[in-house]
Amino acid sequence: MSFARIRNRFRVRLAVMSVLFLNPAVTSADEVTYSRDVRPILAAKCFNCHGFDAGSRQGDLRLDRREFAEHVLSNEDGSMLLLDRVTSDDPEMRMPPPSSKLSLSEQEIDVIKRWLIQGGQYEQHWAFQVPVRPDVPVVAIEGIRNPIDNFIQSRLIAEGLTKSSEADATTLVRRLSQDLHGLPPSADLVQKFCGRTDDDSYSELIDLLMASPKYGEHMAVPWLDASRYADTDGYQNDRYRYMHVWRDWVIHSLNKNMPYDQFILEQVAGDMLPNATLKQQIATGFCRNHRINSEDGSIPEEWHVENVVDRIDTIGTAILGLTVGCARCHDHKFDPISAKEYYQLFAFFNNVPEWGVGPNNGNSPPFIKVPDSWPHLTVEENVAVEPAPVKLRGAREGQMGNGLKRPQAGSNKTVMVMHEMEVPRPTYLLKRGQFDAPDKSEVLVPGVPQALSTNNGQPPQTRLEFAQWLVNQENPLTARVAVNRTWQQFFGTGLVKTSENFGTQGELPSHPELLDWLAVELMENGWNIRHVQKLILESSTYRQTSEVTPELIRQDPQNKLLGRAPRYRLHAFALRDSLLASSGLLVDKVGGVPAKPYMPPKIWRSISNNSYKQGKGDDLYRRSIYTFWRRTIPPPTMVNFNSADREVCNVRKDRTNTPLQALTQMNNVAFVEAARFLAERMLAHSDDPRLAIEFGFQQLMARGPKQVEMDLLLAANRDFKTNYRSKPQAAKMLLSVGQKKRDEKLDLTDHAAMTMVASLLMNLDEAVTRE
DSSP: OOHHHHHHHHHHHHHHHIIIIISOSOOGGGOOOIIIIIHHHHHHHTHHHHSSOGGGOOTTOOOSSHHHHHHHHOOTTSOOHHHHHHHOSOTTTOSSOGGGTOOOOHHHHHHHHHHHHTTOOOOOOGGGSOOOOOOOOOOOSSOOOSHHHHHHHHHHHHTTOOOOOBOOHHHHHHHHHHHHHSSOOOHHHHHHHTTOOSHHHHHHHHHHHHTSHHHHHHHHHHHHHHTTOOSBOOTTTOOBOOOHHHHHHHHHHHHTTOOHHHHHHHHHHGGGSTTOOHHHHHHGGGGGOSOOOOOTTOOHHHHHHHHHHHHHHHHHHHTSOOOGGGGSSSSOSSSSOOHHHHHHHHHHTSOOOOOSSOOSSSBOSSEEEOOTTTTSOOTTTSSOOOOOOOOEEETTTTSOOOOOEEEOOBOTTEEEOOOOOSSOOOOOEEGGGOTTOEETTOOOOOOOOGGGOOSSSSOOOSHHHHHHHHTOTTOSSHHHHHHHHHHHHHHSSOSSSOTTOOSTTSOOOSSHHHHHHHHHHHHHTTTOHHHHHHHHHHSTTTTBOOOOOHHHHHHOTTOTTOSSOOOEEOOHHHHHHHHHHHHTOOOOOOSOSOBOOOOOTTTGGGTSSOOOOOOOGGGGGSOGGGBOOOSSSOOHHHHHTTOOOOSSOOSOOOOOOOHHHHHHHHHOHHHHHHHHHHHHHHHHHOSSHHHHHHHHHHHHHSSOOOHHHHHHHHHHHHHHHHHHHHOHHHHHHHHTOSSSOOOTTSOHHHHHHHHHHHHHHHTSGGGGEEO
8 A cells, every 4th residue: 555545544534533523513514415415426526437337337336326335435444445535645546536537626525524424324316216295394484375485485594585575466467477378468467457466366367367278378388398399300301290280289288287197198108098089199299209310311220219219318308307318328327227227118119110211291100180170079080090001112213212111191181199019019228229239138128217116016018007107106206397397487497407307417406395395286186287386376485576685696696595586588489479469460379280470581491492481461470389390490589599499308498698689689570570560559559659658668568667768768769750750761661571561541750760669668678578
């Protein structure tokens, strides 16, 4: 043993003795837990070489399980080899080794040291433990409306903070409307509820908003992102597909408040339910929303594997909140999911009678015909049907081709669904995840990871049983993930910030007890998502003002403790829809074929020979959820404002703030046209500029302007009038933007000037911000 190592070991023992004897009572503040404090350090710095993945494990040391690490945690002579190695001055002995480019900070070493002194106890990762309803903290302060407030306030008090005051009634009406509809509140709604501040009226408003069809349209957006819904196949050709019927199923299911467990069950295995309905069969389009390749050089076997992989990864992220895809090529390096277990999950979804390559335009089998009466099906129509079998033909018959076979294409009257083969495909572990490297030494049977298995009956063996396992109340993840995304939708950030990853590499919950309380509340109330939503919306935590104080900024700059309401820019869809709604242009129609609103000229020509044919009339003004979505070229306006691109499953997008966004808001055809029609409404309301401006301000902000705001807007209106009075041609150009013709009865100068005032209003931070 080197002198440096002997010296270091003596130093560590001395430090341990110092802690034990000079500080015989370890206070609760000093208590270290494995899940909260230690595992994140080991996962980030050690598990890559000493974790679950046997393929990359070094030195025959495994630190993710105590039974495999006992010899480095304590020795008979009282030494702790783990501590020796992480504190060593010898580069050859130090862990992590310098070659890894990783190192432990003094604070991290101190955490490990205190943990070892306290016994080095391991715990199962919090997210893999079945949630149990915790006791609600007792908080002796005013303003507690339901248990959510107890959990939030107890943490604030512990941190020496107090909650913010309640937002005014107008702000709350607008906040609720934006959160539940993605739209500003109507003038009638503002007038009806802004003067009523009692809890009963507030609850009535929530129920009223949830009862509207607009609720399902707005709530469906994050699920479509998670489900990678699009109107094209993706990849280079990115040809058309027809899945809008499935999208409408999602909207209608949310509007009728389908229980979340049923919502998941039908999308994963609705076709396998006893006496399955056509609607339940259509629901399984969730599993067919993945990209489909149709290139001439494609290998069907390879792309069949990619299709199945996408289903597994999507379910892992969207429903379980895990990065299961990391186990495709090798054992997961951070979570207890082996490559074998990954392909056991694969086996559940490997029996779809599909051809790996698509038809190059149209739906890929299996697909079914949808009755023209959709979604208003008769009892006779609402019965599951047998999809037609795959029929192959040469990709380039009569031409020079490479022999690729493609399946028949489904028309726009069809929808892709799941279906089971009579004889299941054999499933093998694929070495390094490669389709042409199966390990045929063992045929794998369907199964779930041991770390997530429940004690409820036999393990799942079919896709239907797997779906039932997903929503089993003993499944530790599904309910937590669901309520976390609900929280994220209303607060901008989930209780677990990494809503896509509840594994050991994800962030710890900011309020773990509240997360579990909500998860149990969801399950014990029939998986009623609206029940959880209403609890959140009725809480004092949600009703706080978003104003900040220096103390809150200093102690909680990211608002993790929720001492104030969050404030953030509207989702890309809600931003466009809100501006269209305020102008009176938004078309109120639920469902149907995708719309093709304004796009930059020749946008599709930039990468393919497919051209974008812009819609007409109402098609230009439908809600953004109905906008035609091409994967390789998503609508630029949406992408500019951080929408998901829908190539793959996405449950969380960070917000950016760029000059391009301001330019889009000021110059985009849709927004300029919306401004001129808001101006028409303003001028129709009153020919007095003050009253007209007050009306426009109210449409966007749900409140009247302050005097200083009014003075600035009136001055701007006068300046615009002066400008356009001397430049009538510029006024005509402004008022010709967009397809809808203006009211020629309006004075040209007045209309142009008020259009610019309306554009100014639409570009105010408050107009596009969820306060």
